[in-house]
Amino acid sequence: MPSCWVEVNLDALRHNFHVIRNLVGHDTTIIAVIKANAYGHGAVEVGRALTAEGARYLAITRVDEALPLRAAGVLTPILLLTPALPEELEQVVTHRLTACLSSYEDAESLSAVAAKMKATARVQLKVNTGMGRLGVEQDVAVEVATQIAQLPNLQLEAAFTHFAQAAGKDTTVTHLQYSKFQPLVHYISRAANIPPQNFHCANSAALLRFPSMRLSCVRPGTILYGQFPSALVAESAMQQRLELRDTFAVKARIIAVKTLQPGQSVGYGSEWTARQTSRIATIAVGYADGLSQEPQTHYVAPHVALRQTLREATKQAAQMGGLKAADTPRTVLLRGQRLPIIGRISMQQCSIDITGLTDVIVGEEVTVFMRRTSAGAHLPRIYVHDPDQPA
Numbered sequence: 001m002p003s004c005w006v007e008v009n010l011d012a013l014r015h016n017f018h019v020i021r022n023l024v025g026h027d028t029t030i031i032a033v034i035k036a037n038a039y040g041h042g043a044v045e046v047g048r049a050l051t052a053e054g055a056r057y058l059a060i061t062r063v064d065e066a067l068p069l070r071a072a073g074v075l076t077p078i079l080l081l082t083p084a085l086p087e088e089l090e091q092v093v094t095h096r097l098t099a100c101l102s103s104y105e106d107a108e109s110l111s112a113v114a115a116k117m118k119a120t121a122r123v124q125l126k127v128n129t130g131m132g133r134l135g136v137e138q139d140v141a142v143e144v145a146t147q148i149a150q151l152p153n154l155q156l157e158a159a160f161t162h163f164a165q166a167a168g169k170d171t172t173v174t175h176l177q178y179s180k181f182q183p184l185v186h187y188i189s190r191a192a193n194i195p196p197q198n199f200h201c202a203n204s205a206a207l208l209r210f211p212s213m214r215l216s217c218v219r220p221g222t223i224l225y226g227q228f229p230s231a232l233v234a235e236s237a238m239q240q241r242l243e244l245r246d247t248f249a250v251k252a253r254i255i256a257v258k259t260l261q262p263g264q265s266v267g268y269g270s271e272w273t274a275r276q277t278s279r280i281a282t283i284a285v286g287y288a289d290g291l292s293q294e295p296q297t298h299y300v301a302p303h304v305a306l307r308q309t310l311r312e313a314t315k316q317a318a319q320m321g322g323l324k325a326a327d328t329p330r331t332v333l334l335r336g337q338r339l340p341i342i343g344r345i346s347m348q349q350c351s352i353d354i355t356g357l358t359d360v361i362v363g364e365e366v367t368v369f370m371r372r373t374s375a376g377a378h379l380p381r382i383y384v385h386d387p388d389q390p391a
Contacts, residue, residue, distance in 0.1 A: 003284035004252040004348075006379050008041045010049050011386040012226060012245035017053045019242055020220050024207060028214060031057040031079060031200060033221035035065065040372035041225060041248060042381040044072045050224070051076045059219060063088040063097065070095045079124060082134060089113040098122040098157070102134045107148040114153035123148065125159040127184060129177040135161065138180045142187045149192035158198035158217075159188050166205035167230035174206065178213050185215065205229050208236045225372065250368040250375055252285035252332075255349070257360055266351050267343025278355045283332070283366050286348040290374035292330075333367035334360070 021030065032055040038046035047058055047069050059079040060066055066078050079098045083106050084091075092099050093114050101107050101123050114121040125145050128135035136144045141159065149156045161181045165173045181201050189196040197216035204223040206213050209232070226246040228234040237244065260266065260274040285291050330341040332352055339352045354360050 007249045012247045029217040031219045033059045035061040111151040127161045129161045129180040131164045145188045145192045160200045252283045254281045256282040272343040288347045289376045
């Protein structure tokens with residue numbers, strides 16, 4: 001066993017997928033978002049697991065994210081959520097990726113490459129309804145879709161948009177975006193001969209909070225992994241009695257235990273000094289592994305959020321989904337107790353105050369709290385199952 005690793009519970013992932021599947025209905029297509037190495041979980045294993053459970057499509061952000069999936073034999077259709085660079089277009093065709101088109105020029109370039117390779121590339125048109133980063137404007141989307149559908153060596157299979165504020169308190173922007181996109185389903189479908197059930201706009205927040213925006217296709221991301229993008233989304237899940245499970249934990253081992261006398265310090269800069277006789281443990285994780293040197297922002301696990309009252313969930317709004325909360329000392333979990341990290345976090349080590357705990361030994365496991373996408377790619381991903389489930 002390594003000294004620091006990421007533990008991924010695939011049974012919890014499968015559970016979350018089926019919670020979403022039951023919510024949206026079995027006739028709704030689920031595009032499972034596994035960008036950023038499946039939010040730090042490991043895209044290959046997650047892609048395999050979700051495909052086996054019935055995900056009809058996977059979604060990533062960059063072309064290079066698809067290469068390990070295809071090399072591992074994952075043949076599920078993969079949608080790029082952003083346009084490929086010109087030098088990546090051959091890979092898009094070779095690996096049978098569904099390209100995201102943000103302009104007619106994107107389509108022309110890919111059509112030329114696909115024709116040269118004597119192949120047909122699958123594409124989807126991104127429409128800007130308010131996010132502002134990518135996509136053709138809503139007022140020309142039908143015209144552009146019609147033009148793209150006429151290009152050789154391309155198969156235009158859908159159009160989609162992305163909500164900017166679906167997790168927020170003010171729903172005005174989300175409803176405005178949907179009001180722009182919803183008519184396009186009809187008009188683009190007719191103009192470009194696309195099945196209307198292929199269009200999609202609902203991300204994690206929208207599919208939970210705005211059922212009418214699910215259409216026939218949804219794009220869950222963070223909720224697949226047992227987290228909510230805001231307390232309002234957690235509240236919506238609670239009202240619908242959805243029980244999502246946490247899928248991810250960073251673990252590290254204790255590599256040293258010692259006693260400090262009053263006046264002795266620990267770590268670079270001597271930023272923490274013992275005021276009394278103290279027991280400290282050093283653990284094998286640091287900022288190079290993704291443990292921030294900044295004060296801790298808590299991430300509320302779904303099973304906790306769902307059991308909180310609305311008042312409690314609202315109070316913790318800033319603490320969920322990566323939003324800044326009031327600065328608190330960083331902590332780790334040892335034997336079910338939260339213990340403070342003391343002193344400055346080093347590159348691959350940090351120290352914790354274990355005063356009051358007895359018989360702490362070298363090699364004990366500590367659970368470390370960090371953003372999932374911050375956990376270093378170099379850390380081994382160890383895939384586990386529920387005790388009553390076969391491996």
